Amino acid sequence: MTLGSISAQIADYANRADPYPLYAELRKTPVRREDDGTYLVSTYYEVRSLANDPRLSNDTSNRPAGYARIGQPAEESGLPPGFIFTDPPVHDRLRDTVNRPFGPPHSPRFLDGLRGELAKVVTELLDAFDGKDQVDIVEDFSYPLPVTAICKVLGVPREDEQRFHGWADALTSELDPHPGGDGGRGKAEQARQDLGAYLSDLIETKRRHPGPGMLSALAPETGPGGSMTPADLEATAVLLLVAGHETTVNLITNTTLTLLRHPDVLKRFQKDPDLVVPLIEEVLRYEPPVQFVTWTTALADIGIAGTTIPQGSPVWLMLAAANRDPRRFKDPDRFDPDRKDNQHLGFYTGIHYCFGAPLARIEAQLALPELFRRVKFSRLLEDPPPYRTNAVLRGPRHLPVAIEGLTP
């Protein structure tokens, strides 16, 4: 295979359904320079080492002019970047503050408290399958749940949830490395501004009339974890929506697709719903919803795997390629939920390890056992299914399946 610009081939929609042969080719050169000076890192130990290396920055304003500065809002928006696109100490201060109402040690029960409401949403979505002989797993099941979950985390009123879908779609298009001209970025910027205006009103309301959710906990000007400016809070809410929506949609959809392609595992899962825990971890390795991250930059010359990545170079960390590195995972192209020591990179590693991983796990662990307990699946109607254009947040746009019935 001649590689040419392999990043262009990965971005090419023709390769969306099965990018794994390209990743295998890429791993032959663990640290590969593209013609434009971007470095692609694709082997497990190298990705892991760089993700933990303080010389690699998530703040794309460190890039020389001419390279994409993902995650940097336009100046007019008045918003700072979300904390994913910042480095210490700003990153650590914001992440610690946002974590206070979200997880341990200060709020160990917050996410568990959402289980009941999320389970109700799962039940409602599945009830609507009744009488149908065909459903789209994306539209009818995976897509609605994560937006509801994030709205509940933030404390957004249920009647406004619908608007969040459109904003989430527009904002994620910015992460697509070749979204087709400026379409992605322009749409994302508009959504950021509209969502920002909505959130700014909501934060003000929460300041005056606190209710459930993180926005109320973080809205006071001074809190036990230090203060967050309203702009930081807005940027954080935007980040949680972007980072937690399509990723979780894709996890639930990719798991469904993978199970329907592996009837032996599916049979076991239907008999033993507790298999859901290792099953989801294996999907995060085998079909990760975030295939790679394109927003890191070398702050100094970094020597790795016999190559020097020069200061200022954009670095893409190819998580999906690393997850199938045979030096780390035995028989990596095999889907095996019994895999031991499955330290996949689906949620990343290091200081930017996915903030929402516990929530994503709760959603998937609630949704999938119910889906496969209640729905009698007949077959996939399209395999491979049509994918979304995005190569980074990769997942089916639709997953049409024939069904034969629904258990109450």
Ligand code: HEM
């Ligand atoms: C299956 C679903 C998910 C996957 C596969 C996933 C994956 C990832 C990955 C790979 C990163 C690291 C990106 C980087 O720093 O370069 C990340 C970070 C992050 N994720 Fe997730 N994510 C998921 C769900 C969620 C959810 C539900 C939320 C929100 C509640 C969320 C919020 C975040 C945030 C805020 C960060 C930035 C962390 C930091 O910079 O410290 N994610 N996620």
